[in-house]
Amino acid sequence: MQKTLSNLSATAAVLVLLASLSSVSTLASECQLEITGNDMMQYNTAELIVPKGCTDVSLTLTHVGKLANNIMGHNWVLTTDADFQAVAMAGMGAGLEKHYVPQDDARVLASTDVVGGGESTTITFNVEALSADGKYVFFCSFPGHWGVMKGILKLSS
Numbered sequence: 320m321q322k323t324l325s326n327l328s329a330t331a332a333v334l335v336l337l338a339s340l341s342s343v344s345t346l347a348s349e350c351q352l353e354i355t356g357n358d359m360m361q362y363n364t365a366e367l368i369v370p371k372g373c374t375d376v377s378l379t380l381t382h383v384g385k386l387a388n389n390i391m392g393h394n395w396v397l398t399t400d401a402d403f404q405a406v407a408m409a410g411m412g413a414g415l416e417k418h419y420v421p422q423d424d425a426r427v428l429a430s431t432d433v434v435g436g437g438e439s440t441t442i443t444f445n446v447e448a449l450s451a452d453g454k455y456v457f458f459c460s461f462p463g464h465w466g467v468m469k470g471i472l473k474l475s476s
């Protein structure tokens with residue numbers, strides 16, 4: 320009887336461990352965002368929502384068009400709404416080799432490389448410092464794109 324009870328509690332402990340492992344992996348997969356850009360200078364969405372409980376978020380940008388990155392390049396840059404226009408302007412001066420992103424600029428909360436048609440890029444960034452009621456804008460900083468290729472990133476409340 321003693322042995323059965325201890326086996327049972329060992330089984331219970333394993334089940335609890337498995338349950339917690341599985342909830343961690345579910346959460347990690349929910350913290351993956353995806354967006355595409357095309358040859359028409361468009362993202363496929365104007366809103367991205369970070370699920371509740373995410374600390375690190377991975378974002379994958381896929382260019383589903385065919386044009387090269389120096390003609391119709393796309394990236395994904397995250398700033399506050401207040402910093403968006405100034406960072407977009409500064410990005411133009413950074414040039415393609417710097418992915419049109421101002422370097423060492425704290426206003427840039429996250430940014431990807433510039434990709435061309437058929438290419439994809441993934442970044443991981445931490446969202447713990449973002450505020451649930453903050454206004455965050457994502458945009459493509461390729462010259463001439465940010466007026467159209469932009470959207471809102473929200474933290475799920």
Ligand code: CO
Pocket residue numbers: 356360391392393394459460461464468
């Ligand atoms: Co673009």
